[in-house]
Amino acid sequence: xxxxxxxxxxxxxxxxxxxxxxxxxTVAIGEFNEKDELYDPFEHREKKNxxxxxxxxxxxxxxxxGTGILAMPNAIRNGGVLFGxxxxxxxxxxxxxxxxxxxxxxxxLCKRTKTPQMTYAETAEAAFRCGPKSLRPFASASRxxxxxxxxxxxxxxxxxxxxxxxxxxxxxxDYHSGTNIPIRFYIVALLPAVLLLGQxxxxxxxxxxxMIANLSMTIGFAITLYYIFDxxxxxxxxxxxxxxKQLPTFFATVLFAIEGIGVVMPVENSMQNPQHFLGCPGVLxxxxxxxxxxxxxxxxxxxxxxxxxxxxxxTLNLPKEEIxxxxxxxxxxxxxxxxxxLQYFVPMDIMWKALKNKCSHKFQGLCHxxxxxxxxxxxxxxxxxxxxxxxxxxxxxxxxxxxxxxxIPAVVETVSCWNGHLxxxxxxxxxxxxxVIFSLLALVFGAWISILDIIKLxxxxxxxxx
Numbered sequence: 001x002x003x004x005x006x007x008x009x010x011x012x013x014x015x016x017x018x019x020x021x022x023x024x025x026t027v028a029i030g031e032f033n034e035k036d037e038l039y040d041p042f043e044h045r046e047k048k049n050x051x052x053x054x055x056x057x058x059x060x061x062x063x064x065x066g067t068g069i070l071a072m073p074n075a076i077r078n079g080g081v082l083f084g085x086x087x088x089x090x091x092x093x094x095x096x097x098x099x100x101x102x103x104x105x106x107x108x109l110c111k112r113t114k115t116p117q118m119t120y121a122e123t124a125e126a127a128f129r130c131g132p133k134s135l136r137p138f139a140s141a142s143r144x145x146x147x148x149x150x151x152x153x154x155x156x157x158x159x160x161x162x163x164x165x166x167x168x169x170x171x172x173x174d175y176h177s178g179t180n181i182p183i184r185f186y187i188v189a190l191l192p193a194v195l196l197l198g199q200x201x202x203x204x205x206x207x208x209x210x211m212i213a214n215l216s217m218t219i220g221f222a223i224t225l226y227y228i229f230d231x232x233x234x235x236x237x238x239x240x241x242x243x244x245k246q247l248p249t250f251f252a253t254v255l256f257a258i259e260g261i262g263v264v265m266p267v268e269n270s271m272q273n274p275q276h277f278l279g280c281p282g283v284l285x286x287x288x289x290x291x292x293x294x295x296x297x298x299x300x301x302x303x304x305x306x307x308x309x310x311x312x313x314x315t316l317n318l319p320k321e322e323i324x325x326x327x328x329x330x331x332x333x334x335x336x337x338x339x340x341x342l343q344y345f346v347p348m349d350i351m352w353k354a355l356k357n358k359c360s361h362k363f364q365g366l367c368h369x370x371x372x373x374x375x376x377x378x379x380x381x382x383x384x385x386x387x388x389x390x391x392x393x394x395x396x397x398x399x400x401x402x403x404x405x406x407x408i409p410a411v412v413e414t415v416s417c418w419n420g421h422l423x424x425x426x427x428x429x430x431x432x433x434x435x436v437i438f439s440l441l442a443l444v445f446g447a448w449i450s451i452l453d454i455i456k457l458x459x460x461x462x463x464x465x466x
Contacts, residue, residue, distance in 0.1 A: 003070045007267075007401070009053055030450045038388050039110075039111050039114050040111075041107065041111060041114075041116045041117060042116075042273075042274050042275060042317065045116045045117055045269070045274070046116075048269060050270055050272040051267070051270050051271055051272060051275060052271075052272055052273075053271070053272075053276050056267050056268075056277065057272045057286060057287055058099040058271070059263070059270075060260075060264075060267055060283065060284075060287040060291075061264065061287055061290060061291070066138050067160070067161070067164055067313065068256055068257030068258065068295075069221075069295055069298055069330075070224070070295065070313040070315055070332070071253055071255060071256065071257055071312060071313055071314075071393050072088070072253075072254070072296075072298050072299030072302065072314075073259065073298070073299050073301075073302025073303045073305075073306065073310045073317075074253060074303075074311060074312050074313075074314075074390060075088070075249075075250050075253035075254050075299055076088075076238075076250075076299040076300055076302070076303040076312050077184070077242070077246075077303050077308060077310050078242055078246040078247070078249040078250040078253065078330075079242050079246070079247060079250035079254075080239045080240050080241040080242040081238055081239065081300055081303065081304070082240040082241060083240065083241040083247075083250075084242070084250060084299065084300070085296050085299070085300050087250065087251070087254065088254055088258075088295055088296045088299060089292055089296055091251065091254045091255065091258060092258055092291070092292030092295070092296075092431055093288075093295050094289060094406065094435070094438070095255075095259050095261075095288070095405055095406070096284065096285070096288040097259050097367055097435075098261065098405055098406050098409040098410065098435065099261055099264050099284060099288075099409070100278060100284060101409050101410070101412075101413040101415075102120070102261065102264065102265075102409040102412060102413070102415075102430075103124065103264065103265070103268055103277060103278060103284070104278060105123060105127060105409075105412050105413050105416045105417075106118050106265070106268075108416060109123060109126040109127060109130060109159075109296050109416055110128075111240045112130050112281075113126055113129075113130070117269045117286075118265070118269075119265055119266075120145045120146055120150065120261070120262065120264075120265045121142075121143045121144075121146040121150070121268075122143065123265070123412060124142040124145070124146045124408065124411075124412050125139045125140065125142055125143035126139075126144055126416075127142070127265055127412045127413075127415045127416040128142045128415055128418060131415040131416060131418050131419070132418050132419065133416070135415060135418075137309050137437070141205035145348050146404075146408060147354075148402055149348075149400065149408065150346065150347065150350060150404065151347035151350050151351060152347075152399075152400055153262065153378060153396075153400040153401065153404050154262070154343055154344070154346045154347045155344075155347050155378070156395075156396040156399075157268065157343050157396065158340055158343045158379045158402050159379045159382045159383050159392065159396070160322040160389070160392055160393055160396055161336050161337070161339065161340045161343060161423070162187060162190060162194065162340070162379055162383040163187070163383045163386070163387055163388070163389050163392055163424075164313060164333070164336050165190060165333045165336050165337045165340075166183055166186035166187045166189075166190060166383070166387070167183060167186075167312075167313070167316065167387075167389055167390060168313075168315065168316070168329040168330070168332065168333035169186050169329075169330070170183055170186050171316060171320060171329060172320075172326050172329055172330060173186075173250035175320045175321070175326070183387045184384050184387055187380060187383050187384050187387060188380070190337070190380070190383070190435055191376075191377075191380050192342055193337065194337075194344075194376050194379070195373060195376050197209075197337075197338075197340050197341035197344065198340075198341065198344050198372045198373070198375070199369065199372055199373075200341050200345070201368075206341055206342060209338040209341065210338065210339075210342070212334070212335075212338055213334070213336075213338040213339050214335070214336040216331040216332065216334050216335035216338075217331070217332060217335040219331055220315070220327075220328045220329075220331035220332040220335065222377055223314060223324055223327065223328045223331075224314060224318065224328055225298075225329075226324075227305075227318050227319075227324075227325070228298070228301055228302050228305050228314070228399055229301065229305075230306050232301060232304060233304075234321055235304070235307060238304065238307075239308075239393045245327065245449065248394075248398070248442065248445035248446040248448070249390075249394045249446065249449050249450070249453075250314065251397075251398070251442045251446060252393075252394040252395070252397035252398035252442060252446030252449075252450065253390075253393055253394055253397055254295075254397070255397040255398070255401045255402055255405065255406075255442060255446075256394070256396055256397025257295060257397075257402055258291065258292065258295060258391050258399075259401040259404070259405035260405075261404055261405045261409070262346070262404065264284075267283075274309075286314075298314075298395065302314045305317075311387060311389070311390070312388070312389030312390035312392075312393060315328055315329050315332055316329070316389075319359075344375070344376070344379070347375070348371070348372055348375060351371065351375070352368055352371060355367070355371065357367075369420070385455050386457070387457075388453075388454070388457055391450045391453035391454050391457075392450075392454075394446055394449065394450040394453070395446070395447060395451070395454070397446065398442055398443050398445075398446025398447045398450060399443055399446075399447050402439045402440075402442040402443045402446070403439065403443060406435055406436075406438065406439035406442075407435075407436050407439040410432035410433075410435040410436050410439070411432070411436065413428065413432055414428065414429055414432045436465075
């Protein structure tokens, strides 16, 4: 599930997923009895401003339908219509399963530690604290690692946003001006806007921007669907399965598009009836069914519409000379730009809380401002280094989302179930081992192919010879 639209969620529950003040019980860690399992964490949660099942479903859907879905036709191009369509569904099932085991592990660990709710990082920490004695010293490190992974993921997403906005603006401006201004000029030109957005420290001030972003994204997405299904023709020589060297890019792009595990814990923690999040049908299963279906349909038909010419974002294929096509690009570029502040807010909150006590109280305001400016400049610098959308999305998906969305949940469940809960023949251990292997393969091969594509950007001769 893509990261684009977490604004209402974050405004309703400011940062409770990322830096909760919840304290995990550390008394007699690992020594539990049946009475401990009688503790019901749901009864001890704060119900004020909680969300209904429909509200939670809306939040998850809203956070899923962002820029990632626009990259799905390009993902299908790298997978083939048949393999890509089926592969998207399979990856969606894997991502849904990983969300399921993370939330279920969190519920179990809340009972064991008598804690009402946990964030993603706190769940990882509790799993190690309650796991085998040999792994308990790594509990704090696991929390730090998850927070670092969240920071890296959202910073990587912010870099993709900068490239996406710049590319969209470039197409429109170049068409009307008759020039071919380098993409890096547009990236640098965005610096003042993202610097201002990066200084917003209260989510209330983002409300107007979020409303504009949501409206712009909805209109732009609707017009994009109109173009895709308008006079679509299925080519006779359509590619059913892509070449082997394209498949890592397919997996990485789909992971980038679908994965949104950072949103899951705040949604579940904010529910009035959190026991309805899992199960059948359950909020999670309904959401993932809708999301994966939309992604597969848009990806397949978007590829059938534009074929091998499909770009990193389907909006870049829309007609340059038509007003509607130009309008879509500007609307979605505006929506993504306004969402940058929220995307950037998450890692900043984590980083600042980790560094705050290291600064003199007298200069904390200045240090906070400088930290935000430095991190904004970092996202722009990375965008300048990799100004192409396709390899950038593939790189972020393969490195960050494979780790955060698949590897960590699999490890958390394994560690938390280690003491007698791995199932018959330790099937959970074998299943999670396969998930970790899949994640690492996606990470290694996806990152390798993406880096090679990025190197080609700086070696035109090598690109021509490839």
